[in-house]
Amino acid sequence: MTAPARDRDFEGPTDMADGGPALQKVLTAPARRRRRRRTRAEMLFFVARHSIAIALSLMFLAPVFFLVLTSFMTDNQSLTSNLWPTTWHPENYADVFSRTPLPKYLLNTIIYAVLATLFMVLASVPAAYALAKLRWRGRNVIFLAIICMMMLPPQVTTVPLYLMWARWGLTGSLWPLILPMLLGDAFSIFLLRQFLLTVPDEYLDAARVDGCGEWGTLLRVVVPMAKPGIAAAAMFQFFYAWNDYYGPLLYTSENESAWTLSLGLASFRSLHAVQWNLLTAATLLTMAPIVVVFFFAQKAFVQGVTLTGVKG
């Protein structure tokens, strides 16, 4: 997590460290002027770069900053153009839990996200292994189909799938979003396969020579080595489910008891008049778990995002 750009810096003030202008003066007089001019240009570049970075940081942080401030206001003040709370009301956060159905939405979201992630891992890791490490006829065709499925906008298959779940009596619940994960998820299979390609074949061969079957090789050798990849795929799936709005809207909009945080949050304003202080508090509470999870597994996650970029 520490600066990956350390030895990649090709425009930084490299000659600041090796002696500076004083030493240069002692060395070669003719070269001095050129040297100093470059340093000044680079100094300007250095300042400009940092100024831009700091300005951008403020812009990226500002939305959260104003949300936090507003979440501590009274509901009357949150309607005014005052940016700073005149009185602080941390009890807004408790009110969100006691005066809105937020706990129920939270529970539904956790059930959806945890089960979907668990099922996805169980089904996708073996498929990714077969696509990355076993040789069989038709493998490329199946992989092509997985990529197509990954690219397919969900709205394309919405109507037939909705009818299918309606026939099975599962609309009005989150099961149509959880159960499909038992058959794997195209994006996760893709991501895991890309990761498993980086596991050297030698380890697998050694395991096979030792008499492990393919399942033994996967469970005892590959899975322990692929933990970061599996963690990244699991986090993507968890975040996807946590953030999902279209799916819950489609299947549970008529049944409020199955709503998730995203669905509840979108309807919050109309259900509870215009209480921006509570709404901003609820918004921050919805974001918080994601940020916490991210900080615990930042490295695996960034590695996973990188893998989705597919280097050519």
Added chain:
Amino acid sequence: MRATAGAPAAGAGAPSLRRSKPRRRQVRDWLTVLSFMAPALAGLGLFLVYPLVASVYFSFTKFDLINPPEWVGLRNWDFLRHDRNVRTAAVNTLWLVAVMVPVRMLGALGTGLLVVGFRRGAGFYRTLFYLPALAPPVAATLAFVFLFKPGTGPVNSLLAGIGVEGPLWFNSPEWAKPSLVLLALWGVGDLMIIFLAALLDVPQQLYEAAALDGANAWHRFRAVTLPAISPVLLFAAVTGVIQTLQYFTQAAVAASVASGQATTGGGISSTFGYPEGSTFTYPLWLYVVGFRYGALGYANVLAVVLFLVAITATAILLRRFRTFLGSTQ
């Protein structure tokens, strides 16, 4: 179908060896592969092949959730020509594709180049620029509608502080889509991380060689950086187009919250497109037709059209299929 689950030596290089393998061994290898792939294969059948085939069939029928499908030939498809809403929706979605995708790519490339140049603090800035991308879309949209509230919102308050009268943002037909672009730009971090990885992969010797040849920063960018990261740029462009074609959540939530009308759950569709249809995207119309009007036949026409557009974009990517296959080939 044969499967060779053994060592790489038994692979494509030695076809005669494979042929001589006993039949029982072939069956066993094939069963091994099947034991790994069975769920995924079932998933492809149930959630890709079946709905696609069903969509095409349903698009030639008239039906709703109560009555069974009735064949009507091309009638649904013919309605496409007379549907004013689909034109509005398609124009809005194409506007978003044309603006949001390039803006996001430029933003990600800019922040990526900025972060990659730091010796210290690169990790800090990377995390900071990345975090907003994790915010749940509904929460991020709510936050932006609040920030850009006309009158009392922080953005317009700050603008008023420097003597500028801010626009109505999400409440103005002209500014609603640009406001959504700003929201998308706030969440540019995921793309930035991908570009960052590509930038760090550019061989340093190329920069040094270019610098020796007297190339300035812009020339180095044009001649070294761009060619090296172009595959990643292409990938980002195609996936960006496909993601923007499905743009639904932010448009739905922004319209609902900005309009301030009483809408709950499924009733949210009554505010779709607010203000004046300016945020009415193609997937929103598909949802309304299918699940509010219950015109499932016509909804499938819209779905098939969306599929054709998305598959065209995917085809551009799949021409580079070898990239995906990676080192096993």
